[in-house]
Amino acid sequence: MLKIYVGSQNPTKIESVKSVFPEMEAIGIEVESKVAAQPFSDEETLEGAINRARECASHNKAYLGIGLEGGVMEIDDDLYLCNWGALVDNKENIYTASGARILLPEEIKRDLEKGKELGDVMDEFTKKHDVRKNEGAIGIFTNGAIQREEMFTHVVKLLKGQWTYNH
């Protein structure tokens, strides 16, 4: 089976790749995003996704590398949740796509501006444990309509589609 490396140990990210690439063996590995733990713009979030995908693709036996990165970005005075994905193939072609975005509540924005990470803020806010590995902020603030894994699944479908189009 061809191996696809995913630059994360977060189950929402690994499961999304498994569901879109059932014909490959998806393996989660720890890599560096080389951006802040909490990216604060589209550019920085995308850069993190590409860095993760590149490192995965350079991994021994990797057929494809995928990086998925969560962040936030500002429009005027509003803060939106944003997510980016990158796929790097064994010829070093890079494909990129982003996920759905939602407006974050004012109190979440205030906490992030103090330098906290969204994952920690969400656990405090919901009094739950590991929201980031489960429904995610997107699941909480859409009342479960779209969960983090489904949002990443959409991003990975966009990546696979672009890659197969060019392949």
Ligand SMILES: O=P(O)(O)OP(=O)(O)OP(=O)(O)OC[C@H]1O[C@@H](n2cnc3c(O)ncnc32)[C@H](O)[C@@H]1O
């Ligand atoms: O182990 P990794 O792959 O790093 O997974 P992560 O959950 O930390 O996810 P990211 O680094 O991609 O996201 C950057 C930060 O934003 C947080 N985050 C992003 N989207 C989130 C969501 O939907 N729900 C909760 N936290 C989220 C995340 O916990 C981090 O603090």
Ligand SMILES: [Mg+2]
């Ligand atoms: Mg992280």
